[in-house]
Amino acid sequence: MTLKVYADRLSQPSRAVLIFCKINGIDFEEITVEFLKHQQFTPEYKEINPMSQVPAIVDGTFKLFESHAILIYLASAYPGVPDHWYPADVFKRAKIHSVLAWHHSYLRRGATGIVYHSIMAPLHGLTFDPQVPEQARKILPKSLSILEDYWLEGTGPFLFGNSEPSIADLSLVCEIMQLEFLSEKEYREILSPYKKVLKWIEDTKNATGPYFDEVHMALFNVQNEIRERMVKQSISSHKGGSESECIK
The missing domain is CATH 1.20.1050.10 (Glutathione S-transferase Yfyf (Class Pi); Chain A, domain 2)
Known part of the structure; x- marks a missing residue:
């Protein structure tokens, strides 16, 4: 069975696991779990990771979460991963x-x-x-x-x-x-x-x-997108402050 990696690419530990799999030629299926949409709290995902965090993996019947543990497991269990x-x-x-x-x-x-x-x-x-x-x-x-x-x-x-x-x-x-x-x-x-x-x-x-x-x-x-929103919020906040000072 193909390794399944549950991840959100906005999550730094998820990215580490995905990059590791790709560079070492590990065949896997990436399943996106968007944490900003609270998808990590669904009953289905909590069956995989009761801590409701990403990443997590399912390798056959074996389930594992915490990125450091996942990386150690993948480096140890999959043949061909360079020793370094x-x-x-x-x-x-x-x-x-x-x-x-x-x-x-x-x-x-x-x-x-x-x-x-x-x-x-x-x-x-x-x-x-x-x-x-x-x-x-x-x-x-x-x-x-x-x-x-x-x-x-x-x-x-x-x-x-x-x-x-x-x-x-x-x-x-x-x-x-x-x-x-x-x-x-x-x-x-x-x-x-x-x-x-x-x-x-x-x-x-x-x-x-x-x-x-x-x-x-x-x-x-x-x-x-975030940087643009931050600029707009800053401008809006500045205008709001100016208007408030005028009212005073």
């Missing part, structure tokens, strides 16, 4: 596990905290906590500094100084790509101090082409 993605060497694997655990605790809290709670949720009328993006803006630069100074130390272009990417590179770069939803100005302000991070992003894109751009096209299409 998830090395057989137990010490190299342990390093990958360490950065993946760090990813959820630090980088994701920063990037997702800003993008979801300050942009995606308000634009789509979803509930959000206004304190989260404020905290995330403190977490994200600290995370990028750790990425720049620790995880990317070494002579190679990828994490741990490796010469080829691992599942950790793919997961973390897809996370940072979520910042593309921000205004171009804010995106540059956040990332421009981190030269090694910027080069690593480009190196990972190149190493996973053409699938990286193909899978991220949904993000880029929505990015333009």
Whole structure:
């Protein structure tokens, strides 16, 4: 039976799984679950992932969710996946596990905290906590500094100084790509101090082409729409403020 991947390309972990499958020639069926339309809460999908999140996979009778676990499973279960993605060497694997655990605790809290709670949720009328993006803006630069100074130390272009990417590179770069939803100005302000991070992003894109751009096209299409809406809201808010001051 064909592997089924339940994903939303606006979701950074979904994109990581899709790119991994494509670049490694894993035959799969992509089933879209649009989280902004709350499709992850349907009874049918909750049978696959009771946590109501994407991505998830069904491989025969085997069901699995959480993107890191999915990537580890795919790299281990499917023949022909090059060793650099998830090395057989137990010490190299342990390093990958360490950065993946760090990813959820630090980088994701920063990037997702800003993008979801300050942009995606308000634009789509979803509930959000206004304190989260404020905290995330403190977490994200600290995370990028750790990425720049620790995880990317070494002579190679990828994490741990490796010469080829691992599942950790793919997961973390897809996370940072979520910042593309921000205004171009804010995106540059956040990332421009981190030269090694910027080069690593480009190196990972190149190493996973053409699938990286193909899978991220949904993000880029929505990015333009969101940026236009943000500009319109800013103009509308500014006009409203001017009129209110005149009334006073």
